[in-house]
Amino acid sequence: MTLERGNAFTPVASATMIWPWGTATAAGAVTGAAHFLLNLSAFPVGGALTTAIFFFSLVGGGVALLGSKGDRRARRYAGQYPWRFAAGPALLGGAGTAVVSYIGAVLSGAVISGLFGAAFAGLGVAAVIWVILGIIGMVAGNKSA
Template structure:
């Protein structure tokens, strides 16, 4: 996909162009490891599910927030996020919600996984949408 003037710019392109991989991987890894270690008494499979879900949630949340607030990244992606904050927030929210749902499948049932993934996606979507609106109005 080329990002020249006049071409369509999608939320996925916007999220990937400004995604801070280092920050999001560190945040997801640290929180996932802490969650895994604190839930080992519940069983190995429950601990793995909890750790993976927590890691995915914070990977998406921190990645989206730092991508909006950080100084690196593509200016066109930031402009898109400022113009369409809720569309931009949908990509990290879907990623985090899917990760939490997979973690829920490991540690619980299907209904638990679906509800947990949807709730997590909604929380990430609202937080990043508000951050994108505030940052977009500031710049």
């Protein structure tokens, strides 16, 4: 894929070209483990996984917006179009949360109602990540990269 003028450039491509994999993975692992250890309930794995997915997406997107590593054109795109860029990590976090929530609902016996609950949980997580990263991108995004 080329990033020349006139070609389509998606938020997903922008996010993957400047995504800080190590930092995002560490943030997800630490918060997921902490949530698991602090909340030993009936299904602690599902809650820990959704927490890890949320923070993986949020920290990864925030560091990608504020960091100076990665492709210069992708950083410029993320700074010029912060809401479009924020859609990539938001979709990742929302889809991951929805899948894990639905698996937990199916394991507890709520197949149909679990589908709706998982969809709303995923939409809520995606909205929160999108708003947070969009505001970070508007305020502190690197528009001159």
